[in-house]
Amino acid sequence: MGWLSLAIWTPIAFGVICLLLGREGQQNLVRWFALVGSLVALAVTVPVVSGFRAGTAAMQFVERYNWVDRFHIHYHLGVDGLSMWFVPLTAFITVIVVISAWEVITDRVHQYMGAFLILSGLMVGVFSSLDGILFYTFFEATLIPMYLIIGIWGGPNKIYAAFKFFLYTLLGSLLTLVALIYLYIASNGSFDIATWHQLKLGGTAQTLIFFAFLAAFAVKVPMWPVHTWLPDVHVEAPTGGSAVLAAIMLKLGAYGFLRFSLPIAPDAAREWAWLMITFSIVAVVYVGLVAMVQKDMKKLVAYSSVAHMGFVTLGFFIFNDLGMAGGIVQMIAHGFVSAAMFLSIGVLYDRVHSRDIAAYGGVVNKMPRFAAFALLFAMANCGLPGTAGFVGEWMVILAAVKFNFWIGLLSATALIFGAAYTLWMYKRVYLGPVGNHHVEELTDINGREFLIMALLAVATLYMGLYPKPFTDVMDASVANLLQHVAQSKLR
Amino acid sequence: MESFGWATLYPEILLLIAACVILLVDLRVTDRNRTLTYALSLLAIGAASLIAGMQAASGVTSYGFSNMVASDPMGNWLKCFAGVAMMVTLVYGRPYAADREMTRGGELFTLGMFALLGMFVMISGNNFLVIYLGLELLTLSSYALVALRRDNGIATEAAMKYFVLGAMASGFLLYGMSMLYGATGSLDIGEVIKAVSTGNIRHQVLVFGLVFIVAGLAFKLGVAPFHMWVPDVYQGAPTAVTLIIGGASKLAAFAMVMRLLVEGLLPLAFDWQQMLAVMAVVSLVVGNFAAIAQSNFKRLLAYSTISQMGFVLLGLMSGVVNGNAAAAFNAYSSAMFYVVTYVLTTLAAFGVILMLAKEGYESEEISDLAGLGRRSPLAAVVLSVCMFSMAGLPPLVGFYAKLAVLQALITTGLPLYIGMAVFAVVLSLIGAFYYIRVVKVMYFDAPTQPTPALAPVDVRLVLAVNGALVLGLGILPSGLMKLCADAILNSLGS
Numbered sequence: 001m002g003w004l005s006l007a008i009w010t011p012i013a014f015g016v017i018c019l020l021l022g023r024e025g026q027q028n029l030v031r032w033f034a035l036v037g038s039l040v041a042l043a044v045t046v047p048v049v050s051g052f053r054a055g056t057a058a059m060q061f062v063e064r065y066n067w068v069d070r071f072h073i074h075y076h077l078g079v080d081g082l083s084m085w086f087v088p089l090t091a092f093i094t095v096i097v098v099i100s101a102w103e104v105i106t107d108r109v110h111q112y113m114g115a116f117l118i119l120s121g122l123m124v125g126v127f128s129s130l131d132g133i134l135f136y137t138f139f140e141a142t143l144i145p146m147y148l149i150i151g152i153w154g155g156p157n158k159i160y161a162a163f164k165f166f167l168y169t170l171l172g173s174l175l176t177l178v179a180l181i182y183l184y185i186a187s188n189g190s191f192d193i194a195t196w197h198q199l200k201l202g203g204t205a206q207t208l209i210f211f212a213f214l215a216a217f218a219v220k221v222p223m224w225p226v227h228t229w230l231p232d233v234h235v236e237a238p239t240g241g242s243a244v245l246a247a248i249m250l251k252l253g254a255y256g257f258l259r260f261s262l263p264i265a266p267d268a269a270r271e272w273a274w275l276m277i278t279f280s281i282v283a284v285v286y287v288g289l290v291a292m293v294q295k296d297m298k299k300l301v302a303y304s305s306v307a308h309m310g311f312v313t314l315g316f317f318i319f320n321d322l323g324m325a326g327g328i329v330q331m332i333a334h335g336f337v338s339a340a341m342f343l344s345i346g347v348l349y350d351r352v353h354s355r356d357i358a359a360y361g362g363v364v365n366k367m368p369r370f371a372a373f374a375l376l377f378a379m380a381n382c383g384l385p386g387t388a389g390f391v392g393e394w395m396v397i398l399a400a401v402k403f404n405f406w407i408g409l410l411s412a413t414a415l416i417f418g419a420a421y422t423l424w425m426y427k428r429v430y431l432g433p434v435g436n437h438h439v440e441e442l443t444d445i446n447g448r449e450f451l452i453m454a455l456l457a458v459a460t461l462y463m464g465l466y467p468k469p470f471t472d473v474m475d476a477s478v479a480n481l482l483q484h485v486a487q488s489k490l491r
Numbered sequence: 492m493e494s495f496g497w498a499t500l501y502p503e504i505l506l507l508i509a510a511c512v513i514l515l516v517d518l519r520v521t522d523r524n525r526t527l528t529y530a531l532s533l534l535a536i537g538a539a540s541l542i543a544g545m546q547a548a549s550g551v552t553s554y555g556f557s558n559m560v561a562s563d564p565m566g567n568w569l570k571c572f573a574g575v576a577m578m579v580t581l582v583y584g585r586p587y588a589a590d591r592e593m594t595r596g597g598e599l600f601t602l603g604m605f606a607l608l609g610m611f612v613m614i615s616g617n618n619f620l621v622i623y624l625g626l627e628l629l630t631l632s633s634y635a636l637v638a639l640r641r642d643n644g645i646a647t648e649a650a651m652k653y654f655v656l657g658a659m660a661s662g663f664l665l666y667g668m669s670m671l672y673g674a675t676g677s678l679d680i681g682e683v684i685k686a687v688s689t690g691n692i693r694h695q696v697l698v699f700g701l702v703f704i705v706a707g708l709a710f711k712l713g714v715a716p717f718h719m720w721v722p723d724v725y726q727g728a729p730t731a732v733t734l735i736i737g738g739a740s741k742l743a744a745f746a747m748v749m750r751l752l753v754e755g756l757l758p759l760a761f762d763w764q765q766m767l768a769v770m771a772v773v774s775l776v777v778g779n780f781a782a783i784a785q786s787n788f789k790r791l792l793a794y795s796t797i798s799q800m801g802f803v804l805l806g807l808m809s810g811v812v813n814g815n816a817a818a819a820f821n822a823y824s825s826a827m828f829y830v831v832t833y834v835l836t837t838l839a840a841f842g843v844i845l846m847l848a849k850e851g852y853e854s855e856e857i858s859d860l861a862g863l864g865r866r867s868p869l870a871a872v873v874l875s876v877c878m879f880s881m882a883g884l885p886p887l888v889g890f891y892a893k894l895a896v897l898q899a900l901i902t903t904g905l906p907l908y909i910g911m912a913v914f915a916v917v918l919s920l921i922g923a924f925y926y927i928r929v930v931k932v933m934y935f936d937a938p939t940q941p942t943p944a945l946a947p948v949d950v951r952l953v954l955a956v957n958g959a960l961v962l963g964l965g966i967l968p969s970g971l972m973k974l975c976a977d978a979i980l981n982s983l984g985s
Contacts, residue, residue: 022868068891070972071898133894137885144879147927151935159935163927170884170923174916181894181901182909 002063003047004077007087008125011041011094015117022110031102034113038098041120042091052084054472057480059130059194060084067134071184073191076131081477082258082328085470086127086251089335092459093247094120096452097240100343103448104239104350105153112153116240119145126252132180132191135259139216139252140173146245153238161236168229172216179212183264197263200489210268213261220253223276223313224283227306234302235355239346242298246305246338251331254312258328258481262316266485269317276317281410283310288417292424296355297348300425301341304381307414308334308389314411315396318403319485324478326395329470333380333388333463340377340456344370347449348429352438357428361435366442371430373445373453378426380460382419388463391470496555499562501546502539502570503611509535510604517597525594529585532600533578536607540574543567543611550981554617558679561617561750565827565982568974569614569746576739576834577607582953583842584731586946590848593639593729602639606632606735610743619668619678622747626664626711629743630657633736637728649727656710656720664707670700671756680755688758698762704751705766711744714800715773722781725793730848730855733789734841737796738834745830748807753823753983760811767808772911774801779921788857791925792840795881798922803829805915806896812903821902824979825895828972832880832888832964839957840877843870846946846954857929862938869951871933873958880961882926883919887965891972893919 014037021030052060059078067075079087097116105112122145125138143166151162184191187199201209219226230250234242262269284307291303308330315327347370348363349355364371380387385394393414401408434440445453463470497504513535517528547567554561581603588594609628616622634657638650672678674696675686687697709717725733752763778798785791806826810819847854847863847870854860863871880889900912945951964971 066969067967068969068972070969070976071894137890140885140890144884147930148934151931159931162931162935163924166927167920167924171917171920174920175913177894178897178901178909178913178916181898181912184898185902185904 002061002077003044003051004061004079004087004124004128005063006044007041007048007091008077008121008128010044010121011037011091011117011124012121014038014041015114015121018110018117019114022108027106027109030110030113031098034098034117035095037117038091038095038120041117042088042095045088045091045124048079048084048087052079052473054081055476057081057476061128062130067131071133071191072189073133074131075134076192077128078130079128081474082481083127083255084473085332086248086255087124089332090120090123090127090248093244093335093339096339096343096455097243099448099452100243100346101238101240104346108152112149112240115145115149116244119149119244123248123252127255130193132183132193132196135193136173136177136180139256140170142249142252143169146241146249149241150233150237153241155236157232158236161233164229165233168226169216169219172219172226175212176216179209182209193259197484199264201265203267203490206265206268206489207271210261210265210272213256213265217253217256217261218279220256221250221309221313222253222306223279224287224306224310225279227283227287230306231299231302234305234342235296235298239342239349242342243339243346246301246342247335250305250309251335254309254316254327254331257313257316262485263481265489267488267490269485270319273317273319276313277407280310280314280317281407283307284314284411284414285417288414288421292417292421294421295357297345297357297425297429298342298355300357300421301338301345301381304341304418304421305334305338307418308338311393311396311411311414314400314407315392318399318407319482320399320402321475321478321482322395323399323403324482325471325474326392326399328392328474328478329395329467330392332470333392333460336456336459336463337377337380337387337389340453340460341381343452343456344374344377347445351442354438357425359436360429360439362432362439363430363442365434366439367444369450370445370453373457374430375426376457376460378422380464381422383415386461386464388460388467390464391467496553496560498546499553499555499560499615502543502574503608503615505542506535506539506604506608506611509539510601510608513597513604514601517601520597523594524585524589525597525600528597528600529581532581532604536574536578536581536604539607539611540571540578543574544571547571547978550977552982558681559618559621560615562615563982564978565749566615566746568978569742569827570611572831572834573610573614573739573742574607576742576838577603577735579838579842579953579957580731580734580738582949583838583845584734586950587731587845587848588639588729591640591729592642593731598639599636599731602632602636603735606636607739610739613743614746616750617680619672619680619683622750623661623665623668625743626747627661629740630661633657633732633740636732636735637724639732640729643729645727646729649724652720652727653724660707660710660717663703663710667700667703667705667707670696670703674700680750683755684757687756690758697756697759701756701759701763702766704756705763708744708748708751709770711747712741712800712803713796714770714804715777715797716770718774718777718797721797722790722793725796726787726790726855730789730841730845730853734838734845737792738837738841741800741830741834741837745803745827749823752807753810753819757811764808764811767804768911771801771804771808772914774798774804775915775918779918782925783921785925786857787855788844788860788929789855791857791929792837795922795925796837798918799829799833799881802893802896802915803833805911806899809899809903809908812905818899818902820976820980820983822899823983824972824976825892825899827975827979828895829892831971831975832892832961835957835964836877836880836889836961839873839954839961840881842950842954842957843874843877846870846950847943857932859940860929860932861936861940863933866938866940866942869955873954874933875930876958876961878926878929880965882923884923885965886962888961888968890965891968895972
């Protein structure tokens with residue numbers, strides 16, 4: 001069994017055992033077991049990182065077995081420079097989420113831990129699939145645990161949010177299924193993604209396939225204008241659910257663009273790039289403005305996620321090396337930063353049970369250590385140099401300016417808006433005199449919360465100060481992809 | 492004597508003898524749970540299914556009784572699965588029936604066996620009259636089974652509806668068959684297809700007969716616009732009987748469609764495929780939209796059945812494209828896979844309802860399922876797995892069933908068919924809503940009823956295996972898919 005299979009099935013196996021351990025009075029056992037499971041799952045991704053050879057665009061850690069002979073579906077795994085970092089990222093975020101839920105979740109702990117562990121394995125599966133149906137299976141399967149997480153441990157309006165999440169993302173994916181089957185037939189009976197990359201397709205077919213994939217991935221990313229589900233879901237989801245959703249699940253959509261839309265339908269991608277760039281800029285500018293007027297902290301960070309993901313899609317569709325690499329770096333960085341932002345809000349919510357900015361004020365007076373971490377993460381969200389948030393945004397803006405000055409200018413406004421809404425929120429919540437008696441009674445973060453904040457802070461700073469390991473890995477694959485997209489596939 | 496070919500009917504003979512014996516043995520049984528009758532029935536049905544399975548696994552097609560009975564792999568596998576489905580139905584249904592005074596005289600078991608016998612005859616019939624004979628045996632037993640709860644007004648009403656509409660549909664079918672007999676001069680399916688392919692018979696006469704046959708088949712399958720009986724009968728009948736009608740019978744109905752339309756009237760495919768297309772579209776619409784408004788879980792499952800059978804029709808109608816039957820095996824094996832996995836999922840879903848129904852209340856409303864995740868984890872997990880499978884979500888088996896049918900549609904390459912595939916997919920989304928709403932009620936809502944008492948161990952065991960199969964076949968569907976593909980290939984190739 002290869003390392004990728006282990007990375008997928010280890011957390012799933014631990015998750016299933018967690019589910020079976022469900023009895024009252026065994027909650028502590030479940031928590032420790034889940035922690036051990038998530039750490040083991042992280043440990044098995046280490047060989048993937050250390051054994052990865054940069055400088056080649058070929059797939060590594062490849063495993064291929066016959067799965068469903070009737071339709072030539074294979075259990076085909078592999079990672080390249082585009083997808084490699086998401087495997088450890090997923091495992092890392094899972095560890096963080098398990099620790100963050102330690103005292104917070106007291107109801108049905110075994111199901112909570114089980115759901116997150118299984119979800120973690122499924123997401124690793126999405127990033128490492130090289131077969132269309134295998135990708136689709138993992139992609140859709142992630143909906144089930146996430147639906148249950150939102151619906152069982154969510155906020156007051158959780159039912160609406162859970163249904164909206166499930167049905168919105170399902171609709172897009174179902175259209176993608178039709179596209180996958182069409183490609184199967186057009187390639188004479190193959191679901192192999194690499195085969196599809198080489199497949200010659202006519203203009204209409206490419207356009208239809210591009211839009212079918214767009215339906216699924218645009219909703220997942222989420223791109224403007226199909227982003228409305230994200231704020232609703234983030235507000236209602238439990239802290240861990242929001243963290244996983246923002247850090248990893250959104251990246252599933254962006255990864256889909258890289259693995260499917262661009263290489264399979266390059267002519268359509270080039271033809272419709274203007275549309276994607278427009279949507280991305282609107283997301284960056286308009287949604288940035290929307291974020292500024294939010295009164296709910298989680299909603300604000302949700303809209304800020306949409307704006308950051310706008311950078312990612314912008315980077316992909318301007319078709320140059322720096323932009324695409326910047327988009328992928330932004331995906332990884334946003335993983336750390338958004339998880340950190342949501343966990344910070346979670347820390348406050350666990351104490352005061354309110355997400356309203358107005359319910360806070362002067363938190364720094366009572367929780368100085370926490371406020372320090374929160375400041376770091378807020379700065380990373382703005383894109384301060386030295387933090388992870390800067391690297392990706394800088395690369396994309398540079399690439400955008402090279403592409404078209406005005407696009408670059410508009411995208412650079414993200415830095416302004418980002419600073420505006422994040423720092424204004426930080427000021428209203430953390431700075432100034434103590435706002436009300438809720439804040440008066442706050443206690444600073446305990447050891448467990450300090451641990452997760454510290455881990456994320458280290459990751460954010462490391463990536464911000466020394467992003468080379470991240471960018472080195474993706475150079476060859478990005479160059480390969482762009483070269484592929486530049487060639488026309490029309491017959 | 493040589494032309495009899497008794498071996499082709501071993502399962503049926505066994506069932507008939509066993510049913511008669513059990514009917515007599517039951518006279519001596521006195522306990523309410525009818526343990527001896529139950530055990531003997533399971534034994535008999537199991538043996539019959541085993542024989543059918545062994546015959547199927549041999550891959551040999553043989554004919555018996557002067558070509559009136561066909562023993563081919565497709566038929567034998569369907570018989571085997573129908574037998575297993577009936578066994579599972581009896582396992583789930585016995586506690587339910589015992590609580591409701593339905594087991595007096597052991598009729599549940601014997602009528603169930605006769606119904607199964609009817610299914611077997613239907614599945615392996617190669618002659619219009621034999622198929623009709625099997626159909627009538629099945630439906631007459633079903634009418635009696637639906638009415639088994641004599642003191643319940645709703646059940647009696649459902650029985651009346653089923654009987655009247657069913658008799659009419661059987662009449663349609665018989666009329667169509669007689670038209671074709673008149674046109675082709677033979678009742679034998681092999682002879683009919685030869686006569687039709689010569690092209691000497693007037694097309695109008697053939698189509699006239701075909702329309703009535705399709706109408707009768709549509710009723711049995713439960714597709715729109717012949718679906719009116721489905722919600723009322725599913726809801727009104729005692730749940731154990733609903734499972735007989737909605738589970739194993741679907742396999743028999745599918746076999747009947749295959750025998751009559753595909754093996755008997757393939758040259759007319761252009762005509763009946765159009766009819767199936769219209770019925771499929773209407774079924775998908777009616778089934779999916781009507782199910783949203785349902786508050787009774789059995790009724791919801793009834794409407795979902797209508798839409799699922801619409802999907803089966805989508806598979807059946809993609810066989811012959813522009814007169815070319817190359818894609819036929821692909822299409823028909825997809826439809827067969829869909830029906831088999833659908834029956835598996837239905838068994839588990841109704842099994843959960845049966846497990847929850849206790850003396851006194853029926854536990855049929857969706858709201859009765861509230862908080863099931865806490866009250867009965869096994870039932871909740873199995874039902875969630877079934878709901879997600881019916882919605883077509885990977886990694887459950889329902890996804891592969893839908894994938895197979897969609898693939899059959901898109902392979903044809905015709906824009907209309909691809910459009911129908913997109914349409915089916917969009918309607919699946921609507922379907923997903925009411926399926927996940929059931930999951931929502933089970934896991935997100937607080938319990939409103941006390942924790943149910945533990946069901947008998949055989950029910951729980953079979954339910955767990957059933958649910959595990961829905962998940963397991965979703966992760967590893969290859970075996971069952973290959974089985975269906977080979978069965979269709981061997982049966983139609985001859």
